[in-house]
Amino acid sequence: MSAFSAVKILHAHPSLAVRSSAAESSSNKPKPSFPSSPSSPFNSTNPSSSSSSLSSSPLRGNRRRPILAVSSDVVSKKQQQRPPLVATPAVTREESLELYEDMILGRTFEDMCAQMYYRGKMFGFVHLYNGQEAVSTGFIKLLSRADSVVSTYRDHVHALSKGVPARAVMAELFGKATGCCRGQGGSMHMFSAEHNLLGGFAFIGEGIPVATGAAFTSKYRYEVLKESNPNGLDVTLAFFGDGTCNNGQFFECLNMAQLWKLPIVFVVENNLWAIGMSHLRSTSDPEIWKKGPAFGMPGVHVDGMDVLKVREVAKEAIERARRGEGPTLVECETYRFRGHSLADPDELRKPDEKAHYATRDPITALKKYILEHNLASESELKTIEKKIDDEIEEAVEFADSSPHPPRSQLLENVFADPKGFGIGPDGKYRCEDPKFTQGTAQV
Amino acid sequence: MLGAARRKILGQMLGRIRPIASIQSMSYSTAVKEMTVREALNSALDEEMSADPKVFLMGEEVGEYQGAYKITKDLLQKYGPDRVLDTPITEAGFAGIGVGAAYHGLRPVIEFMTFNFSMQAIDHIINSAAKSNYMSAGQLSVPIVFRGPNGAAAGVGAQHSQCYAAWYAHVPGLKVLSPYSAEDARGLLKAAIRDPDPVVFLENELLYGETFPVSAEALDSSFCLPIGKAKIERAGKDITITAFSKMVGYALQAAEILSKEGISAEVINLRSLRPLDRPTINASVRKTNRLITVEEGFPQHGVGAEICTSVVEESFEYLDAPVERISAADVPMPYAANLERMAVPQVDDIVRAAKRACYRSVPMAATA
Numbered sequence: 174m175s176a177f178s179a180v181k182i183l184h185a186h187p188s189l190a191v192r193s194s195a196a197e198s199s200s201n202k203p204k205p206s207f208p209s210s211p212s213s214p215f216n217s218t219n220p221s222s223s224s225s226s227l228s229s230s231p232l233r234g235n236r237r238r239p240i241l242a243v244s245s246d247v248v249s250k251k252q253q254q255r256p257p258l259v260a261t262p263a264v265t266r267e268e269s270l271e272l273y274e275d276m277i278l279g280r281t282f283e284d285m286c287a288q289m290y291y292r293g294k295m296f297g298f299v300h301l302y303n304g305q306e307a308v309s310t311g312f313i314k315l316l317s318r319a320d321s322v323v324s325t326y327r328d329h330v331h332a333l334s335k336g337v338p339a340r341a342v343m344a345e346l347f348g349k350a351t352g353c354c355r356g357q358g359g360s361m362h363m364f365s366a367e368h369n370l371l372g373g374f375a376f377i378g379e380g381i382p383v384a385t386g387a388a389f390t391s392k393y394r395y396e397v398l399k400e401s402n403p404n405g406l407d408v409t410l411a412f413f414g415d416g417t418c419n420n421g422q423f424f425e426c427l428n429m430a431q432l433w434k435l436p437i438v439f440v441v442e443n444n445l446w447a448i449g450m451s452h453l454r455s456t457s458d459p460e461i462w463k464k465g466p467a468f469g470m471p472g473v474h475v476d477g478m479d480v481l482k483v484r485e486v487a488k489e490a491i492e493r494a495r496r497g498e499g500p501t502l503v504e505c506e507t508y509r510f511r512g513h514s515l516a517d518p519d520e521l522r523k524p525d526e527k528a529h530y531a532t533r534d535p536i537t538a539l540k541k542y543i544l545e546h547n548l549a550s551e552s553e554l555k556t557i558e559k560k561i562d563d564e565i566e567e568a569v570e571f572a573d574s575s576p577h578p579p580r581s582q583l584l585e586n587v588f589a590d591p592k593g594f595g596i597g598p599d600g601k602y603r604c605e606d607p608k609f610t611q612g613t614a615q616v
Numbered sequence: 617m618l619g620a621a622r623r624k625i626l627g628q629m630l631g632r633i634r635p636i637a638s639i640q641s642m643s644y645s646t647a648v649k650e651m652t653v654r655e656a657l658n659s660a661l662d663e664e665m666s667a668d669p670k671v672f673l674m675g676e677e678v679g680e681y682q683g684a685y686k687i688t689k690d691l692l693q694k695y696g697p698d699r700v701l702d703t704p705i706t707e708a709g710f711a712g713i714g715v716g717a718a719y720h721g722l723r724p725v726i727e728f729m730t731f732n733f734s735m736q737a738i739d740h741i742i743n744s745a746a747k748s749n750y751m752s753a754g755q756l757s758v759p760i761v762f763r764g765p766n767g768a769a770a771g772v773g774a775q776h777s778q779c780y781a782a783w784y785a786h787v788p789g790l791k792v793l794s795p796y797s798a799e800d801a802r803g804l805l806k807a808a809i810r811d812p813d814p815v816v817f818l819e820n821e822l823l824y825g826e827t828f829p830v831s832a833e834a835l836d837s838s839f840c841l842p843i844g845k846a847k848i849e850r851a852g853k854d855i856t857i858t859a860f861s862k863m864v865g866y867a868l869q870a871a872e873i874l875s876k877e878g879i880s881a882e883v884i885n886l887r888s889l890r891p892l893d894r895p896t897i898n899a900s901v902r903k904t905n906r907l908i909t910v911e912e913g914f915p916q917h918g919v920g921a922e923i924c925t926s927v928v929e930e931s932f933e934y935l936d937a938p939v940e941r942i943s944a945a946d947v948p949m950p951y952a953a954n955l956e957r958m959a960v961p962q963v964d965d966i967v968r969a970a971k972r973a974c975y976r977s978v979p980m981a982a983t984a
Contacts, residue, residue, distance in 0.1 A: 323716075355753035364752030371719050371756065372748070376739055382709050383744055386716020393722060397698045398669055409716075425709030432704070586750050587788050589757030589812035 262546040263481050269539070269548045270557065272480055275314055276306040276536050277561045279330035282339055283511075285565050286329065286346065290515045294573070295346050298375075299360045302330040304478075304510035307535035308442050309334045311483030312410055315491055319402075321369040321391075321409040323384035326361035327442075328373045331412060336368045340568040349575035356578045357586070377413065377447075378420035381439070384411035385426045388437035392497075405495030406436040413440075416447030418461045427468040427502065436494035438487070439465075441504040442477065448513040449521040465502030477505030478533040481542065508533075648829040656798035656830070657687045657819070660805040661725065663837045665695055668723060671809060672699040674710050675727030675764075684729045685765065685824055711737030711762070715744045718760040723809060728764035731780045731818060738783075745814035746789030761808045766794070766818035767861060767912045768960055774948035779913030781860065784816040785889040785922070791843055792889040794818040796864040798828040800887055803841030811843060818889075820862045846893035848900070852882035855970050856900040858923055859910040860886040863961065867910055870966035879974055889919060897923060898931045905936040906973040910966055915943040937973040942966055 264272070283301040290299050302309065305327075313322060313334035324331040332342050337353055345352025346360055353365050362373040371387055374380040388409040394400045417423055418441060430437050441461050445452045453459050465472025471493075475486045483505060490501035508530035512519030543549050651659075665671045677684045679692040679702040692700040703710045707728065714724035728734045734741065745758045768777040785792045791813055795801040801819070808815035833839055849864060850871050859867040864885045871881040882900050886893065901907050907927055909920030920941030927939060945959040 321720075354751060354755070357753045358751040362751040364748070364755050366752070366755035371716065372744075373751070374744065376743060379712065379739060379744060382712020382740065383716035383719065385709070386713035386718070387720055388716075389713055390717045390720035390722050393672070393698070393717070394720075397672075422708045422712065425704070425706035426713075428704060429706065429709055429713065586754040588791075589749050589754070589759070 262542070262548060263485070264548075266548045269543050270553070271314060272310050272484070273536075273539055273543065273549075273554065274557050274561065275310040275334055276480065276539065277558055278333055278339065278564070279306040279309060280536060281558075281561050281565050282329060282333060282342070282568075285343075285569060287511070287515060289343075289346070289569065295360070296348075297359060298326065298514055298516070299346070300327040300514045301511045302327055302509070304530065304534070305442055305444060305507045306330060307480035307483050307539075308412070308440065308477045308505045308507055311480045312412075312438075312440060312487040312491075315484065315487055316408065316410070317404065318369065319407045320491075321371050321384070321387045321407065322412070323371045323380040323387065323409065324363070324373060324412045325377060325380055325414065325417075326373070326375050327414075328361070328363045328370075332363040332365065332368075332370055332373075335365070335370045337363065337365045337370060338568075339564055340571040341365075343565075343568040344572040344575050347572040347575070348577070349572055350578040350582070351571070351575040355582065357582070377417040378422040381411050381413060381417070381422050381426045384409045385430050385435060385437055388430065388435035388494075388500075389433065391436050392433070406497055408491050408494045409435075409437045410491075411437060411439050412442060414447060415441065415443040415445060415452040415461065416450065416455065417441075418464065419456055424464075424468075427464065427470070427500070430500040431468045431470045434497065434499035436497065437500045438490045438494055439500060439502045441502070442507055443504055444507050444509045446509070446513070446522060448517065451521075460504075462502060462504040470500050470502055472502045472504070474504045474506065477507030478530070478535045478538065480535050480539055510534075649832070649835065650827045651798040651802075651830045652825055652827050653795070653798050653801045653819070654685070654687055654824040656801040656828075657805055657824075658689055658691075660802045660809075661688065661691060662694070664806055664809040665691065665699065667837070668809075669699075670721065671723045671725065672701065672717075673725050673727065674701045674703055674714055676703055676705060676729050678702060678727050683727075685821060687819075687824070688727070707733050707736035708740060711740040712744065714760050714762075715740055715748070715758055718745075718758040718814075719748070719756050721759075723759050723761075725761045725763060725809060728762065730776055730821070731764050731766040732776055732778055734762065734764070734780065741784070741790070741814070741816065742787050746787050748789075749813070750789055757812050758814045759812045761805075761811075761815045761817055763805070763808075763817035763819060765821040765824075767820055768944075768949060768956070769821045771951060771953060771956060772949075773951050777949035779818075779911070779944070780816075781818055781889050781911065782913050782918045782922075784818075785892070785919060786917075787890075789814065790890060791815045792818065793843065793887065794820075794860040794889055795887065796823070796849075796861055796885050798826075799830050799834045800841065800847075800885070802830070802834055803839055804843070804887060807840040807843050810840065815843075818861065823862055823865075826865075841887070844888045844891040844893060846887055846896045847885045848882060848896070849885045850881070850883040852880040852904065854880045854904055855906040855908065855973055856882045856884060856897070856904045857908050857910060857966065857970065858884045858886055858897060858920075860889060860919070861912065863910045863912055866961065866963050867966055869963045870970065873963070873967050874970055877971075879970060881970060886919075892922065892926065894926050894930070898927060901927050901931045902934045905934055907935070908940045908942060908966065908969045908973055910942045910961055912944055912960060915941060915946055918943055937975070940969050940973060942969055 279302060283303050286295060286299055286301060289295045309330045313331065322331055322335050329342055333339060341353040342363065345354055345356060345358060345363065348356045350356055353363060358364060358373060361375045363370060364372050371383060372380060391407040395402060395406055443452065443461060462472035462474040473486055476482050486503055490503055493501055540554060544551065673688060673691065678688040679697060679700045682689040688700065711726055714726040717724050741762055745760055749757045767779040781794060784790055791811065793804045793808055793815060795804045805817060808817050850868060857867045867883045871883050874881050882904055884897060884900060909923045911919045920943055924939040924941060942961045942965050947959060949959055950956055
């Protein structure tokens with residue numbers, strides 16, 4: 174049986190949390206708390222709350238800094254008391270503004286996408302991320318450029334958080350030659366070698382083995398190629414949804430990642446719905462975090478509408494991976510405010526569920542937190558919002574004024590060897606041989 | 617880099633001894649060096665792994681079992697478990713892991729125990745390996761090789777006998793190779809591993825144990841065959857027979873029988889299914905004016921259909937007879953030995969088809 178407990182739980186009483194964390198010399202970060210939710214749409218009984226009295230396992234006692242676990246507001250049955258407002262905030266001012274700006278960027282960008290779609294500038298499948306920004310920001314802002322991110326079709330905000338410029342993503346969505354993939358990928362296939370964003374995959378579950386492979390490379394480079402890395406192993410994050418957790422590839426990769434102790438974090442964005450299929454209707458055991466310990470890795474459940482809680486868990490999981498301790502499965506309970514895609518009428522989700530999650534909007538919550546803890550003033554936040562608005566406007570103008578891909582681009586990049594058909598015995602590209610035919614496409 | 621540049625044109629007839637090569641050959645003083653296809657593949661993998669530390673093997677039973685068909689024999693002992701990885705039975709998982717590793721510059725060689733099992737991973741071969749360079753506009757290339765036995769073995773039943781050449785050759789973004797002889801196997805596998813693009817390498821289980829002579833150049837560690845170039849195994853002037861993998865052997869036997877009856881057949885070993893060497897095929901048809909294509913896979917939408925179309929598009933006026941394709945029967949592979957024999961092409965079928973194309977009267981082909 175795994176030495177890791179299934180869920181790492183903070184003590185149920187925040188006052189205890191403050192005392193115990195004050196006792197630690199190495200860190201004093203009490204659990205941040207947002208207004209607790211009155212009701213939960215997530216009705217299954219939850220053993221994590223009953224295990225809240227579990228003490229740390231002996232192995233964890235060796236650690237310099239005990240794991241600061243976070244339990245979801247929804248998961249724990251006990252109402253959490255608001256901690257005293259004089260408690261030290263969990264983030265510095267700079268960090269909080271960075272998080273705020275990133276989430277505002279994601280939200281504004283996605284809203285602009287919806288506008289552009291209805292104006293006909295964007296087409297095909299567009300899947301928007303509104304409401305889930307805390308997960309992307311909470312995780313990706315902790316990464317360095319050398320770390321990798323693999324995502325699904327709901328990948329615009331992952332691209333933005335990882336550092337791909339908004340104008341490049343917008344131009345890609347418009348299908349212009351200045352897009353991050355020169356218009357060849359589209360909404361669902363964002364790639365950026367420079368920022369180590371490895372896609373953008375349309376098939377759910379497809380990104381998980383690819384992410385596992387990127388983590389494998391990180392370990393291979395260290396162990397076989399003997400490349401040194403002062404920061405530890407480069408980490409890969411795989412983002413995917415609740416529906417993916419029933420897919421075979423997910424389980425295959427949980428097994429192999431733990432078997433080979435790969436530096437990967439599996440991040441489940443459980444927004445409770447896979448198009449119109451509710452997670453509860455499709456999954457025999459809806460608690461996804463439990464699938465981690467079944468394979469021998471820790472499984473953590475976190476409130477994905479709270480960026481600070483997500484960041485706390487993410488920090489731990491990423492550090493674990495960097496140290497070579499292997500993978501972690503993190504289930505973030507989150508929600509998408511819009512439909513599955515812009516073509517989805519979104520009729521099956523109940524209005525009161527949507528209303529409940531609207532009150533837990535991660536951006537509103539962070540704003541409240543910043544103001545309550547006097548990390549910044551209202552006007553500073555407004556300045557950030559205005560700056561992002563301008564950036565997105567500029568991105569749209571850039572995308573609008575960019576050229577469409579030239580006709581010759583159709584046949585390019587099928588292969589990495591530049592003209593695609595290999596090198597002949599005389600050392601020259603075969604397609605340059607005048608007798609060589611390239612098929613019949615007349616371009 | 618490519619030893620092919622130094623490769624002299626070998627005699628067209630298989631089995632002709634070249635005395636000069638035998639004097640220079642490495643171990644035997646009197647005979648030309650011979651190698652089984654299995655040894656050829658093993659030596660190719662060995663040399664590529666020692667030349668480039670980024671090359672690694674992944675697959676079921678490639679390590680401690682020494683390879684399900686012993687292709688990867690002794691590689692675990694030589695390179696260690698970090699570079700020769702035994703996987704759990706997770707084709708989709710490890711094919712995807714290979715693609716992810718290739719994104720970051722490693723050069724995986726993924727083995728499928730047979731290509732029938734590649735269907736569990738075909739999403740990754742096509743959607744993440746073949747299409748990635750295109751979707752990312754050249755940012756992420758995938759220097760991966762998927763290899764394994766393809767096609768029918770003996771008596772293994774319907775789910776273990778399918779030929780996937782047409783499936784993979786259909787996809788833009790993949791290179792598909794299928795060797796016949798030991799020299800093909802060595803040269804093409806080395807080329808595949810060095811190639812910056814995804815390569816599907818279709819071997820044949822029944823060829824693994826067959827011995828072929830290899831020239832001294834082929835034994836050199838920098839020997840590579842060009843991708844996209846077919847080989848004329850036997851020159852002729854009356855009819856062109858194209859084939860790949862095991863069917864090349866059958867075509868050569870058929871050519872031998874036909875030559876006794878006065879029909880001189882030119883046998884083309886395709887070697888590369890994508891890109892297909894259309895110039896060589898068309899040049900041959902323009903010379904002989906008749907064509908039959910031989911393949912082991914199902915007939916509809918197969919490799920032969922593509923070759924026929926290519927010839928019709930480019931050399932229509934040169935054809936003196938309709939192009940005929942010899943393929944497996946349009947049924948899943950039966951198990952009974954006599955039915956299995958009828959379900960795959962035999963040398964007889966090739967001979968009869970050649971005679972039909974040459975307008976010799978023959979009894980009607982036996983139909984099931």
